[in-house]
Amino acid sequence: MGLRERKKEKTRLAILDAAFDLFLEQGYDSTTVDQIAGSVEISSRTFFRYFTSKDHLVLWFHDQGEEIMLETLRTRPADEPSFTALIHGLREVVRDIQLSTPEDTTRFLKLRRLMEENPHLVGLSVARGAATERRLAVEIAARRNVDVMTDQRTHLIVAFAMSILRVGFECPHREVTDVRILVERMEETLELAQNAFRPGWDV
Amino acid sequence: MGLRERKKEKTRLAILDAAFDLFLEQGYDSTTVDQIAGSVEISSRTFFRYFTSKDHLVLWFHDQGEEIMLETLRTRPADEPSFTALIHGLREVVRDIQLSTPEDTTRFLKLRRLMEENPHLVGLSVARGAATERRLAVEIAARRNVDVMTDQRTHLIVAFAMSILRVGFECPHREVTDVRILVERMEETLELAQNAFRPGWDV
DNA sequence: TAATCTATGGCAGTCGCTGACAGATGACAA
DNA sequence: TTGTCATCTGTCAGCGACTGCCATAGATTA
Numbered sequence: 001m002g003l004r005e006r007k008k009e010k011t012r013l014a015i016l017d018a019a020f021d022l023f024l025e026q027g028y029d030s031t032t033v034d035q036i037a038g039s040v041e042i043s044s045r046t047f048f049r050y051f052t053s054k055d056h057l058v059l060w061f062h063d064q065g066e067e068i069m070l071e072t073l074r075t076r077p078a079d080e081p082s083f084t085a086l087i088h089g090l091r092e093v094v095r096d097i098q099l100s101t102p103e104d105t106t107r108f109l110k111l112r113r114l115m116e117e118n119p120h121l122v123g124l125s126v127a128r129g130a131a132t133e134r135r136l137a138v139e140i141a142a143r144r145n146v147d148v149m150t151d152q153r154t155h156l157i158v159a160f161a162m163s164i165l166r167v168g169f170e171c172p173h174r175e176v177t178d179v180r181i182l183v184e185r186m187e188e189t190l191e192l193a194q195n196a197f198r199p200g201w202d203v
Numbered sequence: 204m205g206l207r208e209r210k211k212e213k214t215r216l217a218i219l220d221a222a223f224d225l226f227l228e229q230g231y232d233s234t235t236v237d238q239i240a241g242s243v244e245i246s247s248r249t250f251f252r253y254f255t256s257k258d259h260l261v262l263w264f265h266d267q268g269e270e271i272m273l274e275t276l277r278t279r280p281a282d283e284p285s286f287t288a289l290i291h292g293l294r295e296v297v298r299d300i301q302l303s304t305p306e307d308t309t310r311f312l313k314l315r316r317l318m319e320e321n322p323h324l325v326g327l328s329v330a331r332g333a334a335t336e337r338r339l340a341v342e343i344a345a346r347r348n349v350d351v352m353t354d355q356r357t358h359l360i361v362a363f364a365m366s367i368l369r370v371g372f373e374c375p376h377r378e379v380t381d382v383r384i385l386v387e388r389m390e391e392t393l394e395l396a397q398n399a400f401r402p403g404w405d406v
Numbered sequence: 407t408a409a410t411c412t413a414t415g416g417c418a419g420t421c422g423c424t425g426a427c428a429g430a431t432g433a434c435a436a
Numbered sequence: 437t438t439g440t441c442a443t444c445t446g447t448c449a450g451c452g453a454c455t456g457c458c459a460t461a462g463a464t465t466a
Contacts (some may be wrong), residue, residue, distance in 0.1 A: 163363055
């Protein structure tokens, strides 16, 4: 990897870290892009070359998760029930968090705190989730040999699965100082959710 | 109702109609607030006194639905399973659409077309949905005699129910020229969803 | 009719975001 | 090492969403 790319990655992370710290310190809305750019010593124009919008800072994690979900779907056996396959995707997302570097973990926990303190950001993430669901629905429809446009069940399967992810990450009943707490919580949610459905409902 | 209030309601609807027509004609993004305000002959400053943001034009329906859901929850018997109670809420939302005035129906259908052509708006609506879910969760937690902060099942119940609404409204497999098509579709979705769960999972 | 309340418009300003141009900097071959 | 090229970066000018402030026109009430 060349010097150029390494440098880019470094500023990308620097922006992310600076932004999160500023957000947590003085709030999301009252932090301007100029401030963030300033504290990393780049122009705000450059900021927008790294992140398409201020919001996008918060969505980087989401994008990562989407990729994992899609990737997992491709590797799961074709005859596995769709919902089960999606659940495996969710577990992969969780695993990815567990295995990430300490720096990434810190970033992730900051992001979580940020969302907790600023519910409007949850909305953002959920909005992005709608796009993710459309993409997942295409995959699941192919799997189930149905038409994405007409098959409601496909969309229900995807929507339910993604709901689990969201519920698992929100409402953590005690302070999350460690990803382990989050993972634990996520496992509980998955367990609960899986028991809620009739076997074979997702064929 | 005084002249003042009647006039206000009239401009409110005028703004909504003008905006939707402009959006459908030339796209959401390329329509400015100034244009909308101009075509109703008010200043853009006044526009922002009727709608807190350009986005809010699209969310007015959502807000209405939320109110119906909350209202319904209050009237349902306390010993009814939570999920069932929410489903009744969904049915009330559908009923409200069926019973609305022709003007409102037209507005609603335009909104639907708008969302179809502009997926980004679906995201907006979903984002607002996150806030709605939090409010519904409070009610459901009270019903189930659990703590909103800690009980995951409550959040799952709400999230699943709201997913149904969303799926029912999106992906309509044929052009929606009549609310009846939509209602029909919604019934199918509800049916499908209700059969997906184990009886008693939501106690 | 007078006093009062409130809806509105104009204006100035902030912030997010973009296109266009020019200068700086790393990549790579001779 | 040097020169060429691709890419990254900053500056600047500008648009559109949105807000606070103040003055005024209109509706409401006494």
